[in-house]
Amino acid sequence: MQLDTLIVNGIIVTVNPDFEIIGNGWVGIKDGQMVAVQPHRPGYLLPGALETVDAKGGIVMPGLVNTHTHLPMTLFRGLADDLPLMTWLNDHIFPAEATFIQPESVYAGTLLACTELLLSGTTTCCDGYFYEHFSAQAVLLSGLRAVLGQGVIDFPAPGVPDPSENTSVARNFIQRWQNVDPLIQPSIFCHAPYTCSEKTLREAKEIARSTGSLYQIHVAETRSEYELIKERHHMSPIAYLESLNILDSRTLLVHAIWLDDADIDIVARSGAAISHAPESAMKLGSGIARIQDYIQAEIPVGLGTDGCASNNNQDMFQEMDITAKLHKVSTLNPQAMKSRTVIEMATIAGARAIGMDRTIGSLEPGKQADIIIIDTQAPHLTPLYHPESHIVYAAKGSDVRDVMISGKWRVKNRGLVSLNLDEILDQARAEGKRIQQWRTHLEPT
Ligand SMILES: [Zn+2]
Incomplete structure (x- = not known):
């Protein structure tokens, strides 16, 4: 042959x-x-x-599998650091998104992200953002393999000024991108249980089920989220999602840091997977997920970098290094997280978490x-x-x-091989200049 x-x-x-x-x-x-x-x-x-x-x-x-990205957020790298999640989101990221996120910026930021991912060995990413249609176009051009989730949130968002249309926009995105290219899998990404109503969360899951798509959601990221959901719904964020019949083997729970034993049991029984993004959680001071317990419970756990505004890079090698060390120091046990386990999380287990382990994640014939x-x-x-x-x-x-x-x-x-890095960097710099001018206007010195 x-x-x-x-x-x-x-x-x-x-x-x-x-x-x-x-x-x-x-x-x-x-x-x-x-x-x-x-x-x-x-x-x-x-x-x-x-x-x-x-x-x-x-x-x-095997090429690395990054199970959690927000590709266009490369444009917000270093924009606001050293802040708690809610301050960071409400005072910096959401206003910047409302002002700057347009189809052109999503496309430029996504292309920038793709160059970074490719050059550092990532071959598959699992993403969620707004104007995901334009991200998909950039990803298609780059040749990356990707699960791409249209973001859903219950307040006006880039490309979705009327929140009552958030799930229908996502449905249209999935229908538009199904079967376009074998490398692209459209998906739906609910921002979080505290920014989406029960109705939105359920509708999004119905769309995911009816289209066979991956349902992604940030959940149990911080203690304050945990307490807020407990106060609102009298149960933990994980138990809340279970009560809405959202957890199954096509659900990716992103962060999933604040889980108790009962939550771990719920996730394990449901077949849902977890994306572990420790660098982002460390930077935002969110907490340390009990990853060894999740793996022991046979929950598929993949690694992710999260967006560049909270990491601030997409280097999966750095993520692997930090993952191994974080769980050793947090348990005072140097045997807690071995290099092989971490490599599996960045390859085959990540592939399993996003439903692709039959086709990628290891070097095997077929x-x-x-x-x-x-x-x-x-x-x-x-x-x-x-x-x-x-x-x-x-x-x-x-x-x-x-x-x-x-x-x-x-x-x-x-x-x-097939992208012009200089052009992509020039375009990203131009976007950065616009953002910088807005910042200077907001914060006169
Ligand atoms: Zn995220």
Whole structure:
């Protein structure tokens, strides 16, 4: 069989069910899928291929799955920091969104986000925002694989001035983007149980169920949210969602920090998944999710960066590093979160959380060829004893040399293959200038 691409001379971290690591192996790709993931055997004649790529001893692994993004918020990176969630949202982010979020800015901010994700090894993201139609256009151009959720909230939002239309706008978005491209899955994203009414939450779930889409929601993010929902509904945020019949295997609970034992049990029984975004939760002082307990309860847990206004980057390598260390220090146990577990969260478990583990998340024949190559020819990656250790504790997004999605190279030798980075940066700078002028006007010095 003639292959399209053959990747040779790599340390292959498969993230298959046995977490098999092949010290020197090759990957064969045909029609966008992996057809072979094999150790190198001296004397064995490799199949012919249109293209052979030498990993030069670098790490070959599944593309990273970022289970929580707000792509256009790259434009708000560094706009307002060091604030509690509610002050940050109400005094800074919501006003900035009301003033600046338009189709053009969503498109420009999303393209900027896509370049950052691709260059740092993310091949799939799970997103939610407003004007998601324009995000989808930018994502489609970038070649990223994505679940894209139209945001739903019960007050006037960018593109949805009348909140009574929030769920119908989301339904239209899903219908518009279903079956457009295999890389794009439309979804619905309810902002939170404290910004959406019971009616909105239920309607959104009905739309998700009837279209087979992923239902995303920020929930139990802060203690104040937990207390607010308890006061309003006399139950925890998780129990509240359960009471509305929202939790099932197509529900992604984002943050899910303030869960008690009963909540963990509810989530585990429902089949719902959790997106863990520790850097954002640390920056906003939201709390520390009991991730080890969630994993023990067999809840699918993926990693996410959250939007750039609360992180402030989309580097999944940094997220992995922080995840491993946060759970060690919070439990005073260096064995609490091992590098393999964290890599799984950033790949196969993340894929499971968004319903894609049959097609992506590991390097196995029959799966989509979403592959990254990490250049290990660097002082901070030398020598190399345990690849999984380097991935979590030493590598950075900037060490990613090549990125393939569905068999197509999107990054080669640290450069974007099909996007013009200079143009995208210029456009983002222009948007940034407009935002800066507004800020200067608001805060005269
Ligand atoms: Zn978020």
